[in-house]
Amino acid sequence: xxxxxxxxxxxxxxxxxxxxxxxxxxxxxxxxxxxxxxxxxxxxxxxxxxxxxxxxxxxxxxxxxxxxxxxxxxxxxxxxxxxxxxxxxxxxxxxxxxxxxxxxxxxxxxxxxxxxxxxxxxxxxxxxxxxxxxxxxxxxxxxxxxxxxxxxxxxxxxxxxxxxxxxxxxxxxxxxxxxxxxxxxxxxxxxxxxxxxxxxxxxxxxxxxxxxxxxxxxxxxxxxxxxxxxxxxxxxxxxxxxxxxxxxxxxxxxxxxxxxxxxxxxxxxxxxxxxxxxxxxxxxxx
Numbered sequence: 001x002x003x004x005x006x007x008x009x010x011x012x013x014x015x016x017x018x019x020x021x022x023x024x025x026x027x028x029x030x031x032x033x034x035x036x037x038x039x040x041x042x043x044x045x046x047x048x049x050x051x052x053x054x055x056x057x058x059x060x061x062x063x064x065x066x067x068x069x070x071x072x073x074x075x076x077x078x079x080x081x082x083x084x085x086x087x088x089x090x091x092x093x094x095x096x097x098x099x100x101x102x103x104x105x106x107x108x109x110x111x112x113x114x115x116x117x118x119x120x121x122x123x124x125x126x127x128x129x130x131x132x133x134x135x136x137x138x139x140x141x142x143x144x145x146x147x148x149x150x151x152x153x154x155x156x157x158x159x160x161x162x163x164x165x166x167x168x169x170x171x172x173x174x175x176x177x178x179x180x181x182x183x184x185x186x187x188x189x190x191x192x193x194x195x196x197x198x199x200x201x202x203x204x205x206x207x208x209x210x211x212x213x214x215x216x217x218x219x220x221x222x223x224x225x226x227x228x229x230x231x232x233x234x235x236x237x238x239x240x241x242x243x244x245x246x247x248x249x250x251x252x253x254x255x256x257x258x259x260x261x262x263x264x265x266x267x268x269x270x271x272x273x274x275x276x277x278x279x280x281x282x283x284x285x286x
Contacts, residue, residue, distance in 0.1 A: 013213040014040035014063060014181055019072035021058055021239075031238035032058040033069070038232060038241070040181075043211040047224035048232045049270065051278065055239025056217045060183050063215060064092050077180050084180070091179030091212075093187045097170035099158040105165075106154045109141040109173045137209050138178045145172050148202045164188075164195040168202065175206060184216045188223065200226060201255060208252045221274075225266045226253060233270060235277030242277040245269045 016038040023030045032055045040046045048056050061067045062074050065081030076084035084090050099108050137144055145154060148168045158166055167187050174182055188196045200223060207214065218224050224231045228247050235242040247266050249257060257263045 012039040013042045013044075013077055014038065014046075014215060015073075015075045016059070016063065017073045017075075019059070019062060019069040019074065021055070021062065021067070022070050033062075034238035034240045035072070036239070036241055038215075040213055040215055040230075042213055044229045045207060045214045045216065045227055046230045046232060047216045047218055047228040048234060049218055049221065049224045050234030050239075050242070050274070051236050052219075053239070054234040054236040056234055057185055058239065059234075060185050060215060060217050063181070064090055064183050088177065089180040091174040091177050091182040093167075093170055093174045093182070093184040095186045095189055097158075097166045099166055099169060101158050104155045104157050105145060105150055105161070105169050106141060108158070108169055109145060109176050111173070112177065137206065138175050141172070141176055144176060144206065145169070147206050148172050149198070162195075164191050164199055167191070168199060171203060171206075175210060175212065179212065181213045181215065184214065186217050186219065189219065196223070197255065197258070201253075203227070204253050221267050221270050222258065222263075224270065225249075225263055226257060231266075231270050233273040233277065235274075243273040245273065 016036055019033055019036045020031070021033040023032055036055070036059060038046075038048075038059065048059060050056050058067065062069055063076065063081060065074075065085045074081050076089055079087070079089070081090070100111060103111060137147065142151075142154065145151060148171065150165060150168055150172065153161060153165060158169070161169070167190075171184075171187065174184075188199050191199060204227060216224075216227060225245075225247055231245040231247060233242045233244065234240065245266060249262060249266070
């Protein structure tokens with residue numbers, strides 16, 4: 001696999017090859033990731049799901065360049081994560097929104113305006129023919145916030161917002177940077193069910209237009225299936241990929257899918273992989 005940024009069209013936008021990660025700073029070493037492979041094509045929405053301790057967040061941190069694998073490699077658009085970060089190719093939405101409390105919603109999205117302008121030029125240049133117009137939404141913070149249901153709170157500060165509004169502001173800020181890859185670490189985990197469903201659909205509405213390459217970590221089977229093109233199921237002890245489920249649901253997705261038989265069928269396939277992985281872990285521990 002080449003390392004030049006121009007090879008992005010010939011290879012996965014995100015490629016994790018035989019990645020291992022061991023933490024040895026405790027009483028005994030913990031293998032967080034064991035020979036993990038992951039490929040995410042351009043413009044795809046991929047969710048990673050698994051039990052606590054299976055290495056989901058560690059995998060995301062390796063892709064983000066926040067940690068280094070003990071062995072194996074990670075490439076973003078053919079670049080190392082460090083180089084991709086320098087080129088502002090990676091966006092990251094953590095579980096807890098890191099908003100600036102002295103700025104309002106619009107100010108938080110516009111806080112990196114110079115970076116945004118550079119990102120717009122980069123994204124427009126990198127977009128395939130006919131897709132340049134997709135950058136328009138991400139380049140208009142007000143339109144982006146309205147699409148995420150925040151049009152009435154543009155001038156409120158974070159302390160005046162609900163948790164769901166704060167998280168959607170963080171998502172808007174990430175999209176406004178127009179990264180090549182957007183990494184999301186359980187961004188809706190703290191929300192109540194109703195708010196979570198609304199936020200999922202608003203995220204899909206924006207993603208449907210921008211088609212940013214997304215890696216999304218979640219504990220929710222329904223969320224993973226509703227949002228994704230592919231669900232990667234991980235197992236613990238040690239953290240590894242147990243299998244994948246290709247989600248054959250038409251896009252754009254809508255709320256009616258939540259009660260559909262076809263969505264439940266995909267949920268069942270994910271649940272089976274999780275159950276098989278749990279049984280294998282229990283046998284190895286006994």
